[in-house]
Amino acid sequence: MIQDLIKAKIASALHALYQIETSGEKVVIEATTADFEGEFTFVTFPYLKLSRKSPEQTANDIGNYLLTNLPELENFEVVKGFLNLSIKQSFWLNFIQEHANTPNFGFATPNSKEPILVEYSSPNTNKPLHLGHVRNNLLGFSVSEILKANGHLVYTCNLVNDRGIHICKSMYAWMKFGNGETPESTKIKGDHLVGKYYVIFDQVYKKEIEELRSNGMSEEDAAKKAPSIVAAQEMLVKWEANDEEVVGIWKMMNVWVYAGFEITYQKMGVNFNQFYYESNTYLLGKEIVKEGLDKKVFFTKDNGSVWIDLTEEGLDQKLVLRGDGTSVYITQDLGTAEMKYEQFHCNRSIYVVGNEQEYHFKVLQQIALKLDKPYAAGIYHLSYGMVELPHGKMKSREGTVVDADELIAEMENTAEETTKALGKMEGESEENLKTLYHTIGMGALKYFLLKVDPKKKMMFNPEDSIDFQGNTGPFIQYTYARIRSILRNAGEVPNIFNLEAISLSKVEKELLLKLYQYPLIIQEASRDLSPGVICNYVYELAKNYSLFYHDHTILKEQNLDQKNLRLNICKMTAGIIKSAFSLLGIHVPEKM
Secondary structure (H helix, E strand, C coil), X not given: CHHHHHHHHHHHHHHHHHCCCCCHHHCCEEECCCCCCCCEEEECHHHHHHHCCCHHHHHHHHHHHHHHHCCCEEEEEEECCEEEEEECHHHHHHHHHHHCCCCCCCCCCCCCEEEEEEECCCCECCCCCEHHHHHHHHHHXXXXXXXXXXXXXXXXXXXXXXXXXXXXHHHHHHHHHCCCCCHHHHCCCHHXXXXXXXXXXXXXXXXXXXXXXXXXXXXXXXXXXXXXXXXXXXXXXXXXXXCHHHHHHHHHHHHHHXXXXXXXXXXXXXXXXXXXXXXXXXXXXXXXXXXXXXXXXXXXXXXXXXXXXXXXXXXXXXXEECCCCCECHHHHHHHHHHXXXXXXXXXXXXXXXXXXXXHHHHHXXXXXXXXXXXXXXXXXXXXXXXXXXCCECCEHHHCECCEHHHHHHHHHHHHHHHHHHHCCCCCCCHHHHHHHHHHHHHHHHHHHHHCCCCCCCEECCHHHHCCCCCCCHHHHHHHHHHHHHHHHHHCCCXXXXXXXXXXXXXXXXHHHHHHHCHHHHHHHHHHHCCHHHHHHHHHHHHHHHHHHHHHCXXXXXXXXXXXXXXXXXXXXXXXXXXXXXXXXXXXXXCCC
C-alpha cells in the first residue's frame, strides 16, 4: 500500500535529516482535509524537539527528501507544521487499470489465517425471534463474513437454549389452555404459537400472584407458591428425569419452533455450520465439573453444590452445579465450549452475546484457563448493546417486543410503497418486484442495525429505520443501481486508456483514493470486529461517487480515454459497493 511506503520513507527521512530513530509502523499519516491539495498529510509537531527547527522548515526538509526518494510523489505543500503530499496521477491511473476488474479486490487469500469459530443467534425455544435477536444474528453473520474476507477460515454455530424453566412455562400453558392446537390447525407459525403460550403463562402467573397477595401472602412467597410456577417447576423436574409424556411434548413443541426459526433465518439471510443444543451440552458440562473437582479447581459446599473461587481474579465465587445435581448456564457453556473444540479445533472462539453477560464470559474464560483448556485464551465475548424501544426495554413475556417476522414484513411493505411512489419500476414482473422490495427493505434494516458500533446500545425507532434518505442502506443501494444503469448503457468497457491523454480532477483523485483504501478498511473491520467500519466506509464511498457523478460527464464525455477512465471508476465503485454490502449481508439491486 502507498501509505506503508510513505511512512517508511518518512522514517528514513527522520533518520537521515535528524538522526531520529523510528520505524514506518510508528509514523502516522492522515488523509488530507478537503480544503488543501494532496492525499496524505504528515504532522511534524511531535518531532520538533529533535529536529530543532521550526514546523515549516521541518516539513519542507522532509518534503524535499521525499521528492528525491519517493518516485510516486508529485509534489508537496507545507501549511505550518503540516506536510501535505500529492501522489502522481500515473499512480492512480495505473491502480484503476490494474484493479477495476479484480475479483474480490481487498480480500486476503481465503483460509490463509487461523480458523475462528463464531457463535451467534442463541435463541430460546419458548418464543419467536425479535428485534434483539435480529441485531445479534446480523452482527454475527457480518463479523463472520468480514473475518473470511480478511483470510480466516470461519465456522459458525448456533447454541439453542432448548431447556430450562422458561421452556416449561410455554409447555405448561399449552397443556392447560391449548386444547391441542398446532401450527397446522391454527395456521400460526410454530415459534409464534409457542411464544403465544409463553405470554399466556405470564398473564396467568401474575393474576395468581395478585390473588395470593390479596389473601395476605407476601409478594416473595406468592411468586414462589403460585400454582402455575409450581407446576412449571414440577415439569422441569420430570423433564430432567426423562418423563416420557413431558419429553414427548417438549420434542413436539421444539419441532414447531425450529421450523419457524428456519423461515426467519432464511428471510434474514443467515446460516450456520453447526447447531448445538443445551439439552445435549449440559451433560458434557457435568463431566467437566467432575474433571474440575478431581483437579481441585472446584470445591463442594455442605449442600452438595459445586463452586469455583475466583475472588483473586476479582470475580467472586461462582456456582457451577446445584446441590441437587442440576446444571446452571455455566455448566452447559463449559460443555458447549468443549464440544466446539472437539469438532472444529479452533483456538479462537467468538461469542456474540449481549453486554448483560459480560461477567458470565469472564467466568467462563477463567474456568477454562484453570482447567488448562487449549481454547481458553481464545475465548472472546463480542459484547453488544441492547436494542431498546422509545417506550422502554422489550419484554417477551409481556408481549412488548418487535417481532422479527413482522418487522421484516413492515420493511418490505415500506420499500414497496416508496418504490411505487417513485414510479421507476413500472413494467417489471411481480416476482422481480417482490424480490426488489425484500432487497430494499432488508438493506434498510440491516444497515440501520449494523452502522452503530456493536458496543453501544441503540434506540430502535421504526420511523427512523425506514427513512430512505441520508445515511441509509437504500441510498447506497440506489447509488449502485444508478452506476449499473450507466454501465448497461455504455456496453463493453475497456480498461486500457492513454495515460497521457487524461487529466484527473481533485474529485476523481478523492474517489480513487477511497477505492484504494478498501483493503485497509476490511483489515480494520476485522481487527475491531465491527461491521460499522464497513458501513461508514461504503457510505463515504457513495457520497464521493455522487459528487463525482454530479461534477463530471461520463457517457457524453468527448475524450475517449477520459470516458473509459470514468467508466472504469464507475465499474470499480459498483464492485466495491457490492462487495462491502455482501460483508454486511445486504444484496444490491441492478435496478431501483
